[in-house]
Amino acid sequence: MAHLSGLHQRIAALKERPQLASVSGVVTTSLAMLKYFDQDLTPFTMVTTKSFQVVPNPGNREPILCEVASGSFGNSVGLRNQGMTLALEELQKLRDDYEMRTLLNVSISGSTIEDFVILAKAFEPVADILELNFSCPHAEEGYGSAIGSSGEIAAAYVKAIREALGNSGPLIFPKLTPNVDDIGSIAQAVMAAGADGLVAINTVGPEIHIEPISGSPILQNPLGGAGGKSGLWIYDDAIKAIKAIRQAVGPEVPLIGMGGVSTGKDVAEMILAGADFVGVGSAFAKVHQRNWLAYCEALVEDAIAILKGTESNSSVKYYSLEPSMEYKEHKIVERQEYGSDTLVVTLNGQWPYEAGEYVFLWIPGVGEKPFSIAIDSPLTFVIKVKGEFTKALSDLKVGESLFIRGLYGEPFEVQSHPQAILVAGGSGIAVVPALAKRLASEGVILQTFVGISNEGDRDVLREEIEKYGPLTVVSDQGVVGRVLNNLLDNALKEGCSYYFIGPTPFMGRGAEGLVEKGVDPADIFLSLELTTLCGVGLCGQCSCGKQLTCQYGTFVSYRFVLDNEPELLK
Known part of the structure; x- marks a missing residue:
């Protein structure tokens, strides 16, 4: 575990090389992404978890993120997390697996002093730093900035946590809100109460973010769609706050600075303003994951050059200025119902895409x-009615509007044998036309099996x-996934590739059955329909091993899954 003297030693190294930190709630929200940053993104010397609470919190309904202008975001995740017990199990596993290179900063959030003390004691064995979330602007009443807006209240929380932990546990770093008149006085109050360092800033706001075509709020939450501001448009607020904090607490207090950093110049300016570590978060939405390492190395090298008086901006070549989350309006021109729970919706216009994109x-x-798009022209989707959103989709009439953003993911790179068998279940059938078209264009001989639960x-x-x-x-006829029996009866060991599309347990059963028949796992491909909340890489939820499917596409080999995250198919 980190101690203050050791942290000061790391900070001293900043004079030679700026040190980066991931930020809470952005990318490093899963065990896989924490390991990825720790093992692969060497410019980072600190990784930060999402904010954990005592009990699980489902957070807000999507959309939880919007892009108001390129690189400037509104967000309202609502402290979505798996709760203390499961989070602690995962972090303990991370600690048991190997010795981490980076400092582990565990973010915690509660609405009472008692909650924070419970969380601090629970995560004490695994955390180098405990980041106290006193700053989330779109949390429920009593959480986040409701605490951090008062120096007196924030200090009382810190004092109680310090007394509970003593002086030998993880370091205590309150995360301060910029939405106050005097952030410096609050910084002084929490330091006097026993904090070891500070983090600033969290998102600015909240405010309502309006989609211009519909005129409607984009974000979904109990605050009427109001969400925090992050990314480029809060950079000036962050610099102002960090300067005020540094002036208030003096030069010795460790300070993790963040807010809108996207260039090496930003990193350098944040250090000059008083930050010891520099957080990078929203910028990852504008850089493809394959370039994250090169981009972060460029941030550091550019900052070093600028701090020495030389202009440098090599990171700019990795950062996209194109909008990533812009909505387009389409009208429903046809709807066809199949059975009791399937709807095929056709919209005006077209949307070119390939298998692996969504x-x-x-x-x-x-x-x-x-x-997934089923047909690009006319633009067609297959809807399986099974939840609140798909029920609302099924209620839309011809002539009504539906809004679309994308594409996300990447086209699937064909690595097929001369023959291929495609197997789809559930809504996975929507991916089949694009995949079949791509394989056929490469001269592959195809056979497709589709499993259905409803004869309609x-x-x-x-x-x-x-x-x-x-x-x-193949109809299930009371046997879930009965189509897999037909597949296995027709399996070829050589000269054939296999593509599964559907629920992950369905794909896992099929792939496992093929391997038992002697098929090489490298010849089996799965379309992973993982949880994804944003599509641009920030939520970190669609990870398979160290890859995000929103970045690399939904198709991966069964070999890759077995080697990286086999539990995904359970």
């Missing part, structure tokens, strides 16, 4: 979810799929 569909006031689904996309090869539709 979009988000948004209904203002209801929410948004990721969907037998003709969904049939005409489109049969353009590329024979189609066998």
Whole structure:
């Protein structure tokens, strides 16, 4: 565990090389992403978890993120987290697996002193630093900035946590809100109460972010859609706050500075303002994951050059200035119902895409979810009605609007044998036309199996799929995933690639069955429909091992899953 003297030694190294930190709630929200930053992104010397609470919190409904201008975001995650017990199990596993290179900063959030003490004691064995979330602007009443807006209240929390931990446990770093008149006085109050260092800033706001075409708030939360501001448009606020904090507490207090950092110049200016570690967060939405290491190395090298008086901006080549989350309005022109729970919706216009890519569909006031495009022209989606959002989708009439953003992911790179068998279940059938088209264009001989639970689904996309090869539709008839039996009866050990699309347990069963029959796991590909909340890399939820499917695409080999995160298919 880190102690203050050791942290000061790391800070002294800043004179030679700036040190980066990940920020709470951005990218390093899963065990896989924490390990990725620790093992692969060497410019980072600190990794920060999402904020954990005593009990699980589902957070707000999507959308939880919007891009108001390129690189400037509104967010309202609502402290979504798995709760203290599961989080502690995961972090203990991380600690047991190997010795981490980076400092582990565990963010905690509560609405009472008692909650914070429980959390601090629980995470004491695994944390180098405990970041006290006194600053979330869109949390429920009593949480986040409700604490950090008062120096007296914040100090009382810090004092109680310090008394509970003593002086030998993890370091205590309150995260301060910029939404106050005098952040310096609050910094002084928490330091006097026993804090070891400080973090600033959290998001600015909240305010309501309006989508210009619909005129509706984008974010979904009990605050009427009001969300915090992050990214480029809060950089000046961050610099102002960090300067005020440093002036108030003096030169010795460790300070993690963050807010809108996107260039090496920003890193240098934040250090000059008083930061010892520099947090990088929202910028990852504008850089493809394959370039994250090079981008962060460039941030550090540019900052070093600028601090020495030389202009440098090599990081700019990795940072996209194009909007990432802009909505387009489309009208429903046709709707076809199949059975009791399947709907095929056709919209005006087109949306070119390939297998491995997806979009988000948004209904203002209801929410948004990721969907694969079934046909690009006319633009067509297959909807399985199974939740609040898909029920709202199924209620839309011809002529009504649906909003789309994307594309996310990447096209699948064909690595196929001369023959291929495609197996789809549930809403996975939507991916089949694009995948079949791509494989057929490479001269691959195709056969497709589709499993259905409802006889009414037998003709969904049939005409489109049969353009590329024979189609066998298999009804469950009371046996879930019965189509897999047909697949295994027709399995070829050599000269054939296999592609699964559907629920992860379904794909896992099929892939495992093929391996038992002698098929090489490298010849089996899965379309991972993992949880994704943003599509741009910030939520960190769609990770398979160290890769985000929103960045690299949804298709991965079974070999890759077995080597990196086999529990995904359980």
